[in-house]
Amino acid sequence: MYNVPADFINETKVWETLEQNKNPEPAQLKEVLAKAAEMKGLNLADVAVLTSISDPEMLGELFNTANTVKETIYGKRLVLFVPLYISNLCANECLYCAFRATNKEIDRHALSQEHIARETEVLINQGHKRVLLVAGESYPKKGFDYVLESIRSVYSVKNEHGEIRRVNINVAPLAVDEFKQLKAEGIGTYQIFQETYHRETYQKVHVGGKKRDYNWRVWALHRAMEAGIDDVGIGVLFGLFDYRFEIMAMMQHIFELEDKFGVGPHTISVPRMEPATNSDMASHPPFPVSDIDFRKIVAILRLAVPYTGIIMSTRETAKMRRDTFALGVSQISAGSKTNPGGYEEANEISGQFSLGDHRPLDEVIRDVASMGYIPSFCTACYRMGRTGQDFMDLAKPGDIRLHCAPNGLSSFKEYLQNYASSETREIGDQLIRETIAGMSGIAKQRAEKLVNRVEAGRDDVYC
Template sequence: MNEYILSLINTLSESHSLTLEQYRTLIDARCVATAALLAEKAAAVRKSIYGNNVYVRGLIEVSNICKNDCLYCGIRRSNRNCDRYRLSKEQIMECAAEGYRLGFRTFVLQGGEDSYYTDDVLCDIVTDIKSHYPDCAVTLSMGERSRESYASLRRAGADRYLLRHETADKVHYESLHPAEMSFDNRMRCLHGLRELGYQVGCGFMVGSPNQTAETLAEDLKFIEEFKPDMCGIGPFVPHKDTPFRDHPAGTVELTCYLLSIIRLIHPPVLLPATTALGTIHPEGREMGIQSGANVVMPNLSPVSVRKKYELYDNKICTGEESAQCKDCLSARMESVGYRVVTDRGDIKK
């Protein structure tokens, strides 16, 4: 590792900021020694804020019906091989009840952009969850909606909203999405969520088609400036029924490298070790935690639908019951010196 790269890492650790060109240089400089130093610094920063705690979120995948046709996604509108489903309110409440019994204190309702979930339907579900479990946080990840919709859901009790920006480069965004989807609208949604008082999560794929060190540098600069409460990044994993079926997957090494950088950019950020990491490497989630992540998201969805929510091929944990899924992740975290804790896990600012 040369002196200039070392100076960039030290600058990032101290000021939490680099220029676009410096971020690109740091990405290009990835090697075993650089990754090890970044992971060491990121783990120390995370430990100073959160100790060895890993926060657990109960993921409920409410629907794989989506109006969008994103080129990378297995539940894209034009995939006729997708076995579609939608959970009823009763099924969602059963998932939440099981999760609460298991110790979950955050529920993440995630789904495609399904028109069934109007404001009235979704507000009713959020209100009911908050009424039954007032000590829990409700996180929504239901795509782009109007500002009025976000405001209604916030009034109903939603605490957090996850909306991955996918890429902070407009040209790159347009190469991953159909023409009717707008980079500018995605950014408007993220800023609107922040203005409405949500804890906001963004994020991007690592290794997506057409991605370069320059586009990744733009992602890092966006995170530096936006300062999300949560940031979900994971490797791109191709799906057999999409236009990107033959594109190579992202790597666990680059994903973990970027997790470490993001931890140094925004020290208190809530940073998941994603299921996609565990899909491309048997110890991917553990490696993510060791690189600075501090969130895991076991699946609370009914086992009967888990294989149907297939954003990418070979998704793991599709056959386990909720208790098995949580216990497995807890054991995995303990194996690398961390412990899963059961509380809301709000960002510490």
């Protein structure tokens, strides 16, 4: 099944739908935005209509609707995580990536398990609780077992500052039995990007290695979900092809997962191409995405799949990241390094791509809190089994906020109490007081109870 063409990505239908909806009347635009405000998702034609918006007034309405939907579902909560690159070995030849196999301008390195443990300890001491484990698509002698051992190494590190409570994974596509092994290690989300859904472009930019197989990659999430991993993440590398096509094709992928497994992706990542060592393509994207179109992408995805998390990485500048919080972003990385071993000490090993936001975790948290957003390190849903369909069953009627809001506040309080600078602690404590004062009912009772427990010296409290 998983080596056949993925006919659920129907390029002809994408182009036809875009053509049919390229010049919508203002009334049609408003109708789609009104539908989006109901938070029940959008179909392919609706998404095509929104991609056509260019009028500043209608862009404002798009952004305002996205903000309303985001805050209705997520409130002011922003989940934080950090990528942990364990290796830049790679057998693929992706023209936009510094890790590509033939690139002689970077040093290659795969961290030992001892080094992974030391990197993990640095992240724990900074206050991180969520890690995204990332590796190039080739491993040392142990092969895939290297990834499994690396997960164990991260989870094994515990000190007076705590531990990493959830490891998410971004590694090469796997077979079903390998995905089952991954699940057995207690991972959170399995994440993989198709990079581009446009088949011709895909072949042009992936010129060597197993990644050339479009079908093997696009079926990866089917295999993961068949193996029992019900939290999966998808994404597109914007800049490789027309962003309108990419959004539409990604929606087809989402609809396919919903149809086959009853639930779509847990997260969508929206990386935009950034310069990478010895890659002319990375510095000169074939289809560059302007800042305004990038904001449009985030807003459209928030309206199209309202209950799916949208991830913004440190590829983007601090300003762009701030701008997208109100448009739909619900998860951000902070204090990131994209080179193996980059956290323990500065090294000369090249990163996968250039970063736009180099600020340390504490500075990011202070900035986020100053804007009125609650930085959350919560991992409760993974640990309480609220994943996949169970998560959506709570999210769609709004019940998940009875857990997310209190848990976000308690995990933020834990950070402030154990890791934050005095300036960040002052801003954060005030925000927590103001946020709880504005809550009501069960959510307020839970938040007060959990925050009080943290203040009394308890860590890792959640509901």
